[in-house]
Amino acid sequence: MDIEALLASGQVVGYQLNELSLTGVTLDGVDFSTSQLSQCRFSQCTFRACRFNELVLQSSVWLDCVFEQCQFNNSQFIEVELSNNRWLDCQLDASVWQQVTANNLQLARCQGEAASWVECQFEQLQVSDCELPQSIWENCALLSSGWTGTTLTGADFQACLLNNSCFERSPAQGLTLTECTLDDLVVSDANWANLRCYCFSPQQNLRFDTVDLNSANFADTDLTACTFSACLFEATNFMAATLLNCQLTKCQAANVTWLNARLSSCDLSKNLLTQNIWLGSRLEQVSFQGSDLFESDFQHATFVECNFSRAHTLNTLFEDWQP
Secondary structure: OOHHHHHHHOEOOOOEEEOOEEEOOEEEOOEOOOOEEEOOEEEOOEEEOOEOOOOEEEOOEEEOOEEEOOEOOOOEEEOOEEEOOEEEOOEOOOOEEEOOEEEOOEEEOOEOOOOEEEOOEEEOOEEEOOEOOOOEEEOOEOOOOEEEOOEOOOOEEEOOEOOOOEEEOOOOOOOEEEOOEOOOOEEEEEEOOOOEEEOOOOEEOOEEEEEEOOOOEOOOOEEEOOEEEOOEOOOOEOOOOEEEOOEEEOOEOOOOEOOOOEEEOOEOOOOEOOOOEOOOOEEEOOEOOOOEOOOOEOOOOEEEOOEOOOOEOOOOEOOOOEO
């Protein structure tokens, strides 16, 4: 088979190509759709407006490649290695990435609705200005990944490592985090309303700055040294959660549920905490100094060395509390 002539024709649809090796090649508008590529190697190649729809790529390596305005809709990547790749303005809708290893992968302005990443290992992943709603990330290592201006509405992260990752201006309403490791995670300037956090192992040093967490669920979580600054917590659920050395600063947290929660050495000073429910909670060395506790319910709560100085307690219920 004359590979050069085939590529020059722009039509590589439905082919099965094994052990193909290309270096320093630029391809414009080539259609690889429905083809199967196995044990291929691409190095320092540029792909512009190429179509890889319904492609199956297996046991292959792409090094120092650039993809511009390419389509990978409904494609499959299986045991693929990517190193120093840049994917710009690409379409990844419903694509499946399985056991992909990537170092220094950059995704910019890509569309990937309902795409799936399964058992992938990414180092230095950078995602910027992408649309990845309803995407699924399962058993992936995403350590120190960066997400900027990327939409993750309805996305689902399952058993992923997100330590030291940063989400900036990345809306993710309805995001689900299940059994993930989140230590040193930073989220800023984002709408994460209706977040579902089912990460029940201890998490530490999480930081949320100016994040909408309305109706989020943190029930049964174990948080240490976490900070929430200027966040929205309307109707958020912390039922049976454990918080140690955590801080809320300038947060709007009305109608929050803290039923049977355990807080120790936490600073909740100068927040709006109106109509919160603290029934059955244990509060040890917690400061509510200067906070608005209007119509909050602390009945059957246990207090140990807590600070309520200058707190607003109009219609706040303290009956049956235990000093």
